[in-house]
Amino acid sequence: MYKYKLKIIQLVKDKSKMDLSVYDDVFFDGILKKRIENTQTYSHEKYLTFLKNNPDEIPELINSFFIPYSYFFRSPLIFTYFNEVLLPDIINNKFKNEEKELRIWSAGTAVGEEAYSWAMLTDYFMNKINKYIPHTIVGTDSCSSQINKAKEAIYPENKLYNVPQKFFYEYFYQHGKENKIIPRIREMVTFYTFDLLSPEITKTPWDTNFKFDIINCSNILIYYNKTGREAIITKLLKYLGKGGYLITSRSETEIFIKYPLKQTINSVGIFKKTN
Numbered sequence: 288m289y290k291y292k293l294k295i296i297q298l299v300k301d302k303s304k305m306d307l308s309v310y311d312d313v314f315f316d317g318i319l320k321k322r323i324e325n326t327q328t329y330s331h332e333k334y335l336t337f338l339k340n341n342p343d344e345i346p347e348l349i350n351s352f353f354i355p356y357s358y359f360f361r362s363p364l365i366f367t368y369f370n371e372v373l374l375p376d377i378i379n380n381k382f383k384n385e386e387k388e389l390r391i392w393s394a395g396t397a398v399g400e401e402a403y404s405w406a407m408l409t410d411y412f413m414n415k416i417n418k419y420i421p422h423t424i425v426g427t428d429s430c431s432s433q434i435n436k437a438k439e440a441i442y443p444e445n446k447l448y449n450v451p452q453k454f455f456y457e458y459f460y461q462h463g464k465e466n467k468i469i470p471r472i473r474e475m476v477t478f479y480t481f482d483l484l485s486p487e488i489t490k491t492p493w494d495t496n497f498k499f500d501i502i503n504c505s506n507i508l509i510y511y512n513k514t515g516r517e518a519i520i521t522k523l524l525k526y527l528g529k530g531g532y533l534i535t536s537r538s539e540t541e542i543f544i545k546y547p548l549k550q551t552i553n554s555v556g557i558f559k560k561t562n
């Protein structure tokens with residue numbers, strides 16, 4: 288079975304440049320099992336033959352690794368902390384250093400819920416202090432169809448359960464049976480298709496020297512093995528400015544402990560870059 292798994296990884300790499308060897312073993316096996324079921328091939332060996340003979344199955348398999356599950360304000364604690372502590376800290380430092388642009392990156396944004404949550408909070412904060420803060424808010428994902436959906440900004444009810452009521456009335460409007468984000472918030476976010484594992488560290492949609500104040504990378508590293516995680520974290524840290532914040536999910540905090548980051552509250556995924 289292992290032999291066929293390696294052959295599948297090699298075939299996908301040859302045909303698409305996508306390296307599936309960086310995924311966590313259990314996650315990988317689960318995805319493969321589903322594709323074997325869906326294609327009714329019933330064994331690794333037969334699935335490999337199917338993959339060789341059906342070029343359409345390669346993108347199908349690759350897409351199965353992109354799990355777009357997300358919702359607005361997924362970690363309410365982090366967003367509250369952002370409002371009360373992080374943003375005032377970042378903004379004060381910026382005014383001291385005379386660099387005034389706030390820069391936020393939602394890395395692995397799925398269909399945009401996370402990036403728009405940051406935009407809503409930034410907008411809310413600007414209203415609170417009654418001051419405009421120039422900002423760049425970026426949402427990226429390796430899956431281009433998810434990025435296209437993010438740009439549409441239309442969401443079903445079940446993605447909105449954590450949205451504070453005042454945000455719901457201010458930032459969404461009815462769109463058929465779903466909810467669409469108002470243009471002001473949509474325009475605050477720029478979306479790009481971008482793979483955090485693209486080999487060249489400098490291959491980003493922005494300038495090599497660009498530094499973010501906040502990078503949110505949540506519920507992504509769990510899908511990867513050590514090699515994949517290290518490659519992603521190296522990329523994130525390159526683009527996080529000194530004193531900037533790395534935000535992750537509670538279950539991923541341990542992964543970041545050995546990096547030059549200081550955890551701001553125990554067991555919550557908020558780290559400050561120390562050098």
Ligand SMILES: C[S@@+](CC[C@H](N)C(=O)[O-])C[C@H]1O[C@@H](n2cnc3c(N)ncnc32)[C@H](O)[C@@H]1O
Nearest residue numbers: 353354355357395397428429482483484505506
């Ligand atoms: C489970 S969702 C998490 C969405 C959001 N960050 C959250 O916490 O709700 C994982 C997302 O990460 C994206 N992703 C996985 N690997 C990636 C990579 N190497 N580069 C960019 N995006 C990636 C997937 O396509 C998917 O949309």
